[in-house]
Amino acid sequence: MSTLTCRIRRSAALAVALAAGSTLAPAATATAQPAPRTGPAVTTAPLAAGLYQSAYSERNRVLWATAAVGRPPVTDSALLRVDPRTLKVRSAHRPPVTDPETGAVEAVYGVAVDDEHNTVWTTNTRDDSVAVYSQRDGRHLTTLHGVAHAREIVVDERHGTAWAGGFGDGTLVAFDTRTREETKRVTVAGASPAGLAVNERTGTVYATDLAGDRIIALSPHAKAPKFLPAGDGPISVALSPDGRTAYTANQAAGTVSVVNLRKGRVTRTVPTGEGALSVATDPRSGRVLAANRTAGDLTVIDPRRGTVVERLAAGPHPNHVTVSRGTAYVVDKSKAGPRGEDQVHRLRLRR
Structure with missing residues (x-):
């Protein structure tokens, strides 16, 4: 078996990142407890077993999180509506x-919000x-089939x-967020699209x-995608506020790649920590955050200098990071809650 095949199989297993053998815990009622501080304040609270991703709704001031437990048949899964201030689960919606x-x-895994239509999209x-x-009441509106092992989803509200x-x-599939009809499908033979980001100015999606x-780059009117270099095992991607730079979390290498999208080359490679799994950008400061699942921390990067400026406590197994309003x-998929729940950490970022 080739090295590439081994990496693909290992990565496919991690792509789902389930808490096998656990049960979905009920919504937490405990008060959020402070975690160890490293720079900014960190607050931690248990949510449910099997947490996977989260997305923030600016319209509703709500953090949506997905949870799914075990191997097929999966019977425990929920879309969670979380109060971002108290970190308490306000409601849990069963698929x-x-x-x-x-x-x-x-079962739900990836998640993105569409504040324009007041909906939540899940994979x-x-x-x-x-x-x-529905963001209003958590009601299931529709299911759209035909996305093989759908891992992530991203919403371009402008388009x-x-x-x-x-x-x-190896497919990238576009849906109209109003009609919910499929509008485009592009297949890249042999590819494994993992993380997604979209430039709402141009409508270009990056996978x-x-x-x-x-990185696979697909503009709205292009018939074929373009390809850009990344690091070893890129599993997540985020864009700079101006959309000119992409950042990839490279799971195999434990690094973040800084990619100049116009020139099509990697300009910096920043070691972050073993098992870099999720990356996000802070629009206020332009800094980049990488959740390192195996290393068990969150790395804050100055992408201009290519340096790590902070390393923050974010639980033993951080799985996904999203940023809003600083x-x-x-x-965190560590089962560290009082009843074996996975946790969410809220970290106030420095400017």
């Missing part, structure tokens, strides 16, 4: 049942589909498009190709 005999549900990785929920990545067959150590929310 629809797909198999009444086993109790399997359409249902095990069911090769994506789904849309009314939701992009999903088919990790299983990390975990199998090919590159605050980072980190999902």
Whole structure:
């Protein structure tokens, strides 16, 4: 078996990042407890077992989080509405049942918000589909099939498009966020789209190709994608505030690559920590945050200098980071809650 094949198989297993053998815990009622401080204030609270990703709604001032536990048939999964101030679960919405005999549900993993239409989009990785929920009441609105091992989803509100990545067959699929109809599908043979980011000014979507150590760039009117270099095992991608630079979290290398999108080259490679799994940008400062799942911390990078400026406590196994209004929310899959729940950490960032 080749080294590349081994890496793809290892990465595919980590792409789902489940808490196997656990049960979905009920919504936490405990008061958020402070975690060790390293620079900015850090607040931690238990949410549920099997946390995967989160997304922040500016319209509703809500943090949405996904949770799914175990291997198929998955019977414990929820879309969680979290108060970003108290970090308490305000409501938990169970996905629809797909198999009444086993109790399997359409388990949710990736998540993105569409504040324009007041909806939440999720990837249902095990069911090769994506789904849309109402932000108002958490009601399941529709399921859209045909996205093989859908891992991440991102919403371009300006162009009314939701992009999903088919990790299983190398596809990038676009949906109209108003009609929820598929509008575009591009397949890159042999690729494994993992992380997604979109430039809302141009409508260009960027996907990390975990199998090919590159970024796939697809503009709205292009018939074929362009390819840009990245690091070893790129699994997540974020863009600079001006959209001219991409940052990839390279899982295999434990680094973040700084990629000049116009020149099409990596300008800096910053060691962050083992198992770099998720990357996000702070629009206020332009700094880049990388959640290092194996190292168990959150790295703050100055991308201009290519240096690590802070290393923050974010739980033993940080799985995903999202940033809004100068605050980072980190999902931690460590089962460190009082009843074995996974946790969320809120970190106030420095300017």
